[in-house]
Structures are given as structure tokens and as C-alpha cells.
Amino acid sequence: MSQLATRVGGLQLKNPVLVASGTFGYGREFAPLFDLSRLGGIMVKGVSLEPWSGNPGVRLAETDSGLLNAIGLQNPGLRHFLDEDWPWLRQFGTPVVVNMVGHSVEEYVAVAQAVSDAGVAAIELNVSCPNIEDGLVFGTDQTALAGLVASVRRVTALPLIVKLSPNTTGPLPYARAAVEAGADALSLINTVLGMAIDSVSRRPVLGNVTGGLSGPAIRPIALRYVWEVASTLAVDVIGMGGIASAQDGLTFLEAGAAAVAVGSALFRDPWAAVRLVDELPAELAGFGYPSVQAAIGAARGERRRGGGSA
Amino acid sequence: MSLGRWSVPVVGRTAHGPGVVELEVEAPALAASIRPGQFVMLFPETPGAPYLGRPMSYFRRSEETMSVLFRVVGAGTRHLAALVRGDRLSALGPLGQPFPDPEPGEVCLVGGGVGVPPLYDWARTLREQGHGVTVLLGARSADQLLGEAAFSPIAAQLLVATDDGSRGHHGPVTSLLPASTATVYACGPSAMLKAVQEWARGRAAPAYLTLEARMACGFGACLGCTVAAANPDPAKGDYGRYVRVCTDGPTFAAGAVLL
Numbered sequence: 001m002s003q004l005a006t007r008v009g010g011l012q013l014k015n016p017v018l019v020a021s022g023t024f025g026y027g028r029e030f031a032p033l034f035d036l037s038r039l040g041g042i043m044v045k046g047v048s049l050e051p052w053s054g055n056p057g058v059r060l061a062e063t064d065s066g067l068l069n070a071i072g073l074q075n076p077g078l079r080h081f082l083d084e085d086w087p088w089l090r091q092f093g094t095p096v097v098v099n100m101v102g103h104s105v106e107e108y109v110a111v112a113q114a115v116s117d118a119g120v121a122a123i124e125l126n127v128s129c130p131n132i133e134d135g136l137v138f139g140t141d142q143t144a145l146a147g148l149v150a151s152v153r154r155v156t157a158l159p160l161i162v163k164l165s166p167n168t169t170g171p172l173p174y175a176r177a178a179v180e181a182g183a184d185a186l187s188l189i190n191t192v193l194g195m196a197i198d199s200v201s202r203r204p205v206l207g208n209v210t211g212g213l214s215g216p217a218i219r220p221i222a223l224r225y226v227w228e229v230a231s232t233l234a235v236d237v238i239g240m241g242g243i244a245s246a247q248d249g250l251t252f253l254e255a256g257a258a259a260v261a262v263g264s265a266l267f268r269d270p271w272a273a274v275r276l277v278d279e280l281p282a283e284l285a286g287f288g289y290p291s292v293q294a295a296i297g298a299a300r301g302e303r304r305r306g307g308g309s310a
Numbered sequence: 311m312s313l314g315r316w317s318v319p320v321v322g323r324t325a326h327g328p329g330v331v332e333l334e335v336e337a338p339a340l341a342a343s344i345r346p347g348q349f350v351m352l353f354p355e356t357p358g359a360p361y362l363g364r365p366m367s368y369f370r371r372s373e374e375t376m377s378v379l380f381r382v383v384g385a386g387t388r389h390l391a392a393l394v395r396g397d398r399l400s401a402l403g404p405l406g407q408p409f410p411d412p413e414p415g416e417v418c419l420v421g422g423g424v425g426v427p428p429l430y431d432w433a434r435t436l437r438e439q440g441h442g443v444t445v446l447l448g449a450r451s452a453d454q455l456l457g458e459a460a461f462s463p464i465a466a467q468l469l470v471a472t473d474d475g476s477r478g479h480h481g482p483v484t485s486l487l488p489a490s491t492a493t494v495y496a497c498g499p500s501a502m503l504k505a506v507q508e509w510a511r512g513r514a515a516p517a518y519l520t521l522e523a524r525m526a527c528g529f530g531a532c533l534g535c536t537v538a539a540a541n542p543d544p545a546k547g548d549y550g551r552y553v554r555v556c557t558d559g560p561t562f563a564a565g566a567v568l569l
């Protein structure tokens with residue numbers, strides 16, 4: 001493999017830097033700014049079977065070192081993705097990971113089947129959606145999670161990535177359930193549930209009351225998820241949560257991630273992910289890693305001289 | 311010209327009454343490319359600045375510089391107001407759609423509170439194009455009124471209204487709206503925009519509203535800044551129920567959005 005190349009769940013990437021679902025749309029806003037083929041991969045905004053409107057009212061609240069969002073997974077739906085976005089996106093040759101959302105197992109399965117036939121690179125299941133039948137969030141109930149993953153597994157041969165919710169007591173039972181049901185790789189982590197009260201109105205800021213926290217505020221949580229899963233299970237991990245720079249990216253590789261995704265940092269600086277690609281070789285070299293592969297999981301090895309001590 | 315992100319130095323800072331600051335930055339590329347109606351996301355480079363940028367319309371520009379005029383309302387604007395000559399900030403822009411062109415003839419610009427700044431360069435441009443420009447400015451009270459001195463040399467007619475009657479007409483600025491066929495552009499607090507929207511219903515001449523929303527990105531990627539569409543495109547299904555203020559707007563035809 002070349003210096004930056006990596007593999008996640010059977011998906012071959014020329015560099016380990018992806019863009020996280022919901023922070024990159026379907027690429028249209030970024031294509032005028034840089035060549036999308038410079039990215040290791042693109043995780044598109046969650047696609048549902050039918051178009052979803054998203055939430056009414058205020059959808060954003062800033063926090064110290066991050067933001068809360070309650071977008072409500074607004075998206076134009078499967079048909080639009082297949083007719084408009086995918087034919088346009090594929091011209092860049094960058095692996096496209098289709099993030100998908102649904103109200104029921106049947107909806108996920110239908111989307112998975114359709115995009116597999118279209119020839120995308122991989123599927124990522126956003127399991128932080130409630131099942132309309134019982135109101136349970138797939139990703140916070142091991143049985144529901146395993147059932148969903150197994151059902152999607154049956155209809156696709158593509159690399160199947162499951163994106164775990166951090167709103168549980170810890171990653172391992174859920175990671176195990178997903179892997180045993182057929183997941184090829186795990187994305188860690190989705191947003192952390194939170195809320196905010198407005199400084200003037202003294203009422204919840206978000207129309208939806210609660211929202212998902214992202215950005216630097218959740219980076220240590222994400223790093224811990226990556227570390228725990230990667231050092232316990234034999235599954236490839238994509239790390240995400242507050243990654244903005246090559247320094248951040250390298251720490252996730254060292255914790256055991258095989259690739260990383262840049263999310264909210266793109267809102268501050270739309271060039272953040274390509275900058276990470278450009279700066280990663282020097283960052284690797286600075287710590288004596290000949291390649292991305294050499295850095296993956298390196299933090300589990302012996303402590304370096306001069307490293308911190310208690 | 312496409313979007314850029316520049317680190318720019320503050321070259322001027324002027325107080326315009328209580329809690330209102332004009333900040334001028336040296337930004338030749340932005341000043342040359344930004345169009346009336348567009349905005350920038352501003353990120354102070356000083357320690358402790360908020361995570362997200364703050365959307366700001368531009369107020370005036372020269373060949374070398376561009377300025378914003380804003381009221382301090384919270385942490386982000388407080389941080390911006392604390393910048394002094396020589397401090398740097400990053401600016402992402404130009405963002406949003408420029409103001410749509412008016413019909414031939416008269417134009418009426420309605421500005422309330424900190425909705426006034428984006429209208430200034432537009433008034434100047436319209437006047438250069440030969441339009442007669444009526445400007446209506448509103449504020450809570452005389453000391454909060456913005457832009458009167460800037461607009462007076464370019465407006466064919468300049469009328470002022472204050473909620474407390476301390477200057478000009480006593481009452482909402484919308485009560486000064488003309489019964490003419492002027493193309494109307496309004497920018498200000500949501501109560502003012504709602505009044506203009508109501509007034510414009512059934513009117514033949516166009517009226518446009520410039521909206522504000524909380525924004526994370528400003529360039530269409532996060533879907534955080536949406537407003538409900540009045541006539542969603544049926545081809546888009548449920549997806550069409552909300553449109554983005556940052557990239558579909560910030561200026562919309564008065565009948566196009568539900569406020």
C-alpha cells in the first residue's frame with residue numbers, strides 16, 4: 001500500500017480522510033471549492049426511502065467548542081439521490097458511502113437494495129433513528145440493532161458500515177451485536193444528545209428541544225469509543241467526532257481507527273478535510289510513522305520516550 | 311466569483327451609538343467580488359472566539375476595504391466588538407444570493423434596526439442605475455436609529471419612524487410604506503418583515519424580504535438555517551417544505567416564505 005492508503009471493511013481508500021454524513025450534503029456545495037477526488041471518501045447526507053422534510057423551528061444551537069443540531073434528517077429521498085446526485089457524484093471517482101436512515105427495517109432494506117444495484121462504494125447505516133413501530137431507537141437496543149443489520153446484510157454485498165450512537169452505556173455490546181449480525185466496519189461516533197436554553201427567552205433553543213452535539217466538545221468521547229472497540233474487536237473502525245486537523249486525525253489512527261471523517265469542522269472551514277489530506281504526510285513523518293498503516297493502533301504499543309507519565 | 315476564506319486585518323472601528331459598532335477590514339478580494347444582498351461569516355482570530363462564524367451583511371466597501379455594522383446581542387457579537395485595529399479575523403464569503411433586480415422605476419428600501427446595513431450599498435447601486443430610491447428607516451428610539459446620515463445623500467426621499475416617537479413618525483416603519491408601484495426590499499426584525507409581507511399580499515409590484523436565521527455554515531451544507539416555503543415544489547415531496555436562508559436566500563419574494 002502507498003503511504004496514505006488504507007482499507008475499511010473491504011473498502012479500499014487512497015487516503016484515510018472521509019467527510020462525515022450530514023456535513024457535506026451530496027457534495028454540490030463543495031465541488032466549486034476543491035477537487036472532490038482529493039478526498040479518501042464521501043459519506044453523503046442520510047438518504048431515506050421517501051423525501052423527509054426535517055424539523056420545524058430552530059435547528060441549531062452553538063455550544064462551547066461545538067454545536068447542537070436538530071435538523072431532523074431532511075433529505076430529498078432515494079429517487080432524487082439515484083437520479084440526480086449519484087450520477088453527478090460518481091464522475092469524481094471518489095468512493096461514495098451512502099449513509100441511510102429509515103423509520104422501519106423495510107425502509108432501510110429498500111434503500112440498501114436500490115443503492116447496491118446502483119454501484120456505490122459502501123453503505124453506512126445511521127441507526128440513531130426511532131423505529132416507527134415501537135418508538136425504540138435502533139442503535140440503543142441491541143436486539144433491534146442486530147435485526148436491522150442482519151436484514152440489510154441479506155440484501156447487499158457492499159461493505160456494510162454501522163454508525164453507532166454514543167447515547168448508550170458504552171460501545172462494546174452494540175459493536176458486538178452489529179459485527180455478529182454482519183457489519184464489515186463501524187463508524188464511531190454519531191452525535192451526543194444534548195440541549196440548550198436560550199439566554200434571552202429562557203426556553204429551549206431547539207425547536208425539537210434536544211439535539212445532537214458535535215465538534216471538538218465530543219472529540220475525547222469519540223476517541224474513547226474508537227480505542228475501546230478497536231482494541232477489543234476484530235473490526236475496522238472509522239473515527240469521527242471533532243476532527244479538524246492532521247493532529248486530530250493522527251490521534252484517531254493511533255487509537256485504532258483505520259480511517260477518519262471530518263464533520264462539523266467543514267462548517268468553519270470547507271477546506272478542512274483536504275487540508276488534513278495535505279498535512280497528514282508531514283504529521284506522520286513527524287512522529288516517525290512511515291505510513292498510515294504503521295500509525296493505526298500504535299497508541300496501544302509501548303510508550304514513546306518523553307511521552308507523558310503519571 | 312466563488313467562495314473564499316481570508317484572514318483579514320481590522321483597519322477601522324467606529325461606534326454608531328450604544329452597542330452598535332462598524333468594523334472595517336482590509337479585504338480587497340472580498341470587496342471586489344461581494345454584491346449587495348450578500349453576506350460573510352466572520353471568525354475572530356482572537357482567543358476565546360466562538361466555535362461558529364457569525365453571519366453579517368456588509369455595510370460599505372471601497373476598493374481595499376469592506377465594513378460590517380452590527381449590534382452587540384450576545385457572545386459572538388461581543389467578541390467582534392472587542393476587536394481593535396490590527397486584530398485579525400477570518401471571513402468566509404461572499405455568501406448568499408444578491409438582491410434580485412427591481413422592476414424599472416421607483417424602488418423603496420425598508421430597514422428596521424440592524425436590518426439597515428445591507429440596504430446601504432444597494433441604495434447606492436440602484437441610484438447609479440438611475441432608479442429613484444425611497445428609504446424608510448425604523449428603530450425602537452432615536453438613539454437606536456442607524457444609517458440616517460449615510461442614506462441622506464443618496465435617497466430621493468428618506469423617512470424615519472420610531473416606536474416611541476422620539477424621532478420621525480411615531481409608530482412602525484411599515485406604516486410609511488407607499489401606495490406606489492415601487493419594488494420593495496425589506497430587512498429587519500421578524501415583526502417588521504411579517505407586516506411587510508401582509509402589506510404586500512395581492513400587490514402587483516414585487517416585494518422582497520431579507521431574512522435572518524441561525525447558521526452553522528452559511529454555504530448550504532448543514533441545513534440548519536431553513537425557513538418554511540409558502541409554495542413547496544410538489545416534485546420535491548416533503549423535502550421541499552423548507553428552504554435554506556443562506557443559499558436560497560437570504561432574500562426571498564415576500565410570498566415565497568412562511569414567517
Ligand SMILES: Cc1cc2nc3c(=O)[nH]c(=O)nc-3n(C[C@H](O)[C@H](O)[C@H](O)COP(=O)(O)OP(=O)(O)OC[C@H]3O[C@@H](n4cnc5c(N)ncnc54)[C@H](O)[C@@H]3O)c2cc1C
Nearest residue numbers: 200365366367379380381384385386387424427522523524
Ligand atoms: C445573512 C445575515 C446577515 C446579518 N447581518 C447582520 C448585520 O448586518 N448586522 C447585525 O447586527 N446583525 C446581522 N445579523 C445577525 C447576526 O448574525 C446575529 O446578531 C449574531 O449572529 C448574534 O450572535 P451572538 O453570538 O452575538 O448572539 P447569540 O448569543 O448567539 O444570541 C443572542 C440572542 O439573539 C438571538 N439570535 C442569535 N442569532 C440569531 C439569528 N440569526 N436570528 C435571530 N435571532 C438570533 C438568540 O436567540 C439570543 O436570544 C445577520 C444575520 C444573518 C443570518
Ligand SMILES: Cc1cc2nc3c(=O)[nH]c(=O)nc-3n(C[C@H](O)[C@H](O)[C@H](O)COP(=O)(O)O)c2cc1C
Nearest residue numbers: 020021022046069126189190214215241242263264
Ligand atoms: C448538521 C449535522 C447533520 C448530520 N447529519 C447526519 C446524517 O444525516 N447521518 C448521520 O449518520 N450522521 C449525521 N451527522 C453526524 C456526523 O456525521 C458525525 O457523526 C458527528 O457530527 C460527529 O463528527 P463531528 O464532530 O466531526 O461533526 C450530522 C452532524 C451534523 C453536525
Ligand code: FES
Nearest residue numbers: 528530532533556
Ligand atoms: S447555514 Fe448551513 S445550510 Fe444554511
